[in-house]
Amino acid sequence: MLDITGAKFNKLTAIKVHHKTSYGHYFWEFICDCGKTKVADSAHVKKGNTKSCGCIGKNFKSTHGMSHTKFNRVYWGMRTRCENSNATSHCNYGGRGIKCLWGTFEDFRDDMYETYIKHIDNFGVKNTLLDRIDNDGDYTSDNCKWSTRLEQNNNRRKRRWWKKPAHK
Numbered sequence: 001m002l003d004i005t006g007a008k009f010n011k012l013t014a015i016k017v018h019h020k021t022s023y024g025h026y027f028w029e030f031i032c033d034c035g036k037t038k039v040a041d042s043a044h045v046k047k048g049n050t051k052s053c054g055c056i057g058k059n060f061k062s063t064h065g066m067s068h069t070k071f072n073r074v075y076w077g078m079r080t081r082c083e084n085s086n087a088t089s090h091c092n093y094g095g096r097g098i099k100c101l102w103g104t105f106e107d108f109r110d111d112m113y114e115t116y117i118k119h120i121d122n123f124g125v126k127n128t129l130l131d132r133i134d135n136d137g138d139y140t141s142d143n144c145k146w147s148t149r150l151e152q153n154n155n156r157r158k159r160r161w162w163k164k165p166a167h168k
Contacts, residue, residue, distance in 0.1 A: 001026055004042060010051035012038065064106060071116055074130050075108045078139050098132075100139040111141040119146035131155055 012030035032053035081093035102108040131147035
C-alpha cells in the first residue's frame with residue numbers, strides 16, 4: 001500500500017486509510033475543500049473519477065431563477081429586437097437606432113420587476129406589456145413602463161396609410 005496521507009487530488013486531501021476491501025482496494029478517508037469528509041476508493045480518487053465529496057455538482061452557480069418566466073422573455077425579446085439584425089422586427093427597433101441600455105437581465109430586473117408585479121396584480125399577465133414612453137427613445141428605466149394592450153396600441157408611431165386609388 002502506498003501511503004498518500006496529506007496528498008491532494010482535485011478537491012480531496014487524504015487523511016487516513018479507512019479500510020481495505022477483500023479484492024485489495026484501499027478506501028481512504030478524505031477531507032474536501034468544502035470541509036466535509038468522504039470515504040472513497042483511493043484508485044478512483046487518484047484517477048480523477050472522484051473529485052470531491054459531491055459538492056462540485058451541488059454548488060454550481062445559480063441563476064436568477066426566472067429563466068422560464070414571461071418577465072425574462074420580455075427582456076430577451078427587447079434585446080433581440082434591438083441587437084439581432086436577423087430578427088423580423090429589428091428594422092423597427094435596432095435598425096432605427098433604438099438600443100437596450102440594460103446590460104444584463106439582472107439590471108433590467110432590478111429596475112423593472114417591482115412595477116411589473118404591481119401591473120400584473122392590476123391587469124393580469126397577458127395584459128402587461130413593456131412600453132417605451134418615447135417611441136424614438138432607447139429602452140431605459142426612465143423611458144419604459146408597463147402598459148395594457150390598449151395603452152400600448154395608443155403609443156405607436158404615426159403611420160401613413162396607403163389608400164388604393166379609385167378605378168375610373
